[in-house]
Amino acid sequence: MMKRLEIKETSNTPHILFDIESATFVIDGKSFPEDSKEFYRPLIEWVDQLISNKGQISKFNLQFNLFYLSSSSIISVKQLLMKLVELQNAGVSVVVTWKHDDDDDDIKKTGEDYQKITKLNFTFEVND
Amino acid sequence: MDLNKKGSVEESIFSAKVNSIKAAYTGDEKKIIVSHIGELDQDKVNSISTLVENQMEHLGVSKSAVKKIFNIVIETLQNICLHGEKDNNGYQMTYFIIGKNNNEFTIFSGNIVTSNVAEKLNIRLNGIKSLNDADLKKQYMDVLSNGELSAKGGAGLGFLTIALKSGNNMDFEFEVLNKEYSLFSLQSKVQG
Numbered sequence: 001m002m003k004r005l006e007i008k009e010t011s012n013t014p015h016i017l018f019d020i021e022s023a024t025f026v027i028d029g030k031s032f033p034e035d036s037k038e039f040y041r042p043l044i045e046w047v048d049q050l051i052s053n054k055g056q057i058s059k060f061n062l063q064f065n066l067f068y069l070s071s072s073s074i075i076s077v078k079q080l081l082m083k084l085v086e087l088q089n090a091g092v093s094v095v096v097t098w099k100h101d102d103d104d105d106d107i108k109k110t111g112e113d114y115q116k117i118t119k120l121n122f123t124f125e126v127n128d
Numbered sequence: 129m130d131l132n133k134k135g136s137v138e139e140s141i142f143s144a145k146v147n148s149i150k151a152a153y154t155g156d157e158k159k160i161i162v163s164h165i166g167e168l169d170q171d172k173v174n175s176i177s178t179l180v181e182n183q184m185e186h187l188g189v190s191k192s193a194v195k196k197i198f199n200i201v202i203e204t205l206q207n208i209c210l211h212g213e214k215d216n217n218g219y220q221m222t223y224f225i226i227g228k229n230n231n232e233f234t235i236f237s238g239n240i241v242t243s244n245v246a247e248k249l250n251i252r253l254n255g256i257k258s259l260n261d262a263d264l265k266k267q268y269m270d271v272l273s274n275g276e277l278s279a280k281g282g283a284g285l286g287f288l289t290i291a292l293k294s295g296n297n298m299d300f301e302f303e304v305l306n307k308e309y310s311l312f313s314l315q316s317k318v319q320g
Binding site: 011034072074078113 | 170173174177178191192195198199202203206209269272273275276284285286288289
């Protein structure tokens with residue numbers, strides 16, 4: 001499987017880095033793509049491959065640092081997180097680090113909604 | 129249908145609507161801060177949203193109000209991109225205006241929908257408008273928990289998001305243009 005997936009940041013899509021070698025899994029920036037299903041599809045497929053190629057990793061810590069999410073992105077990210085639930089069920093230890101600005105209650109709330117829905121292990125961090 | 133034809137019934141109704149919004153923003157402390165009339169695509173969504181951010185920063189609007197406005201702007205514009213009808217020549221008749229009255233920002237938008245869609249939207253939006261804050265949040269969580277993106281990429285969260293961010297200060301109107309089409313106008317308010 002692909003060891004590394006990187007998508008550069010644009011004015012309406014976040015920077016993505018999924019790298020097995022350095023154990024770095026990051027999504028950061030703004031997210032309001034025209035077609036969020038299409039944008040998040042490679043990430044979901046990537047996790048799918050991780051599920052079918054057992055033993056690639058034992059820990060998956062995905063770090064989010066999003067400043068803005070459109071409603072269709074909110075649904076797509078939820079679908080990515082549901083895929084992480086499958087990964088967890090396949091025996092990988094999954095942690096989601098949800099970073100937000102101190103005064104950004106909306107983004108914090110979105111993370112809390114996800115935690116409630118997915119029951120994944122979430123850590124909340126305030127940006128410096 | 130040719131929506132861009134000067135003097136047509138459709139064009140007259142559309143122009144009258146845009147002019148009435150603009151006319152309401154003359155005088156002290158009232159100002160149109162963003163106005164886009166015409167076609168919309170993702171590039172324009174990007175440039176308009178950047179313009180909105182810059183304008184808000186320039187006006188010294190609080191960060192939380194900017195975020196609310198930005199949310200509504202994106203949901204509104206992307207809704208139009210996904211669902212706004214085009215005429216036979218591919219022309220998409222839309223308007224997007226932000227007016228400022230003292231500390232209050234109103235986001236106006238309009239696009240063409242089929243009569244069939246107008247009927248469904250009317251029911252959906254009346255439903256949302258009748259909800260209190262707790263029920264709005266509940267419905268939002270229900271859609272988030274169970275929702276998937278439609279073939280068009282709609283999330284079912286757009287209008288709920290607009291209602292939540294504006295404190296359900298949202299209004300809408302359908303004006304019949306002809307047998308097939310109506311002009312759908314939406315407005316929501318945020319305190320700066």
